[in-house]
Amino acid sequence: MAPSIIFLDEIDALSPAEHRSDTVSQAERALRQLLSQIDDIEQLRGLVVLGATNRLEAVDPALFEHGRFDLLLEVPLPDSQALKEIFRIHLRHRPIADDVDLDVLVKLAGGFSGADVEMVCEMAANNAIKELITENPSSQQNLLIAQRHLAAAIAERCKQKLE
Structure with a gap:
């Protein structure tokens, strides 16, 4: 073992x-x-x-109590630079629009964990897909995740965290 x-x-x-x-x-x-x-x-x-x-x-x-969990390690939330890199990682293989500004996203997502950012990127992708399907189902337009999708996902995640 x-x-x-x-x-x-x-x-x-x-x-x-x-x-x-x-x-x-x-x-x-x-x-x-x-x-x-x-x-x-x-x-x-x-x-x-x-x-x-x-x-x-x-x-x-x-x-x-002794012999169980003897050591506490605090892992702080990511700072701005780390959040930016986490956004980069989770958006790297996704189709993003030219208007996506990571610096703005980081300001909106202050206090988020890496898991929060991952969830935001997933929510934004889903929002972009829904938008493409509902607004123009026969469109040949490529799917792109725009700043508005990410900002809306951040707002939704903030709301979820408060509940």
Whole structure:
């Protein structure tokens, strides 16, 4: 089994406080089982357990007891330069219009994660496809993702993040 990595994404979902009363007991059972497994894993050499969350305050404190998750590493949100590069990466193989301005997109997307940018690019592509199909279905026009598609997708993602 060793060397191995076990990665638990959104580990905060195991916190009983995060669930409605009808699912609290299920969450508590899952958390107890996870804690037991982590305690058993401690004896294995070469096995690393990683947990990730966007909401550290929601993670059950029992996970931070000795021998479980001993080290906390904060991965900050990307800065402007990194966001620009992330947009480049996710738009690289997509047909984009000449009006796309990455600097403007970065300003609109301040505080976004890389996953947010990926989602925005996907949403913008879908919006461009819908627009092409609904506005002119018989058109021979090429599909292009324009600045307006990306700006609308950023606005929609901002709205989703507030809900």
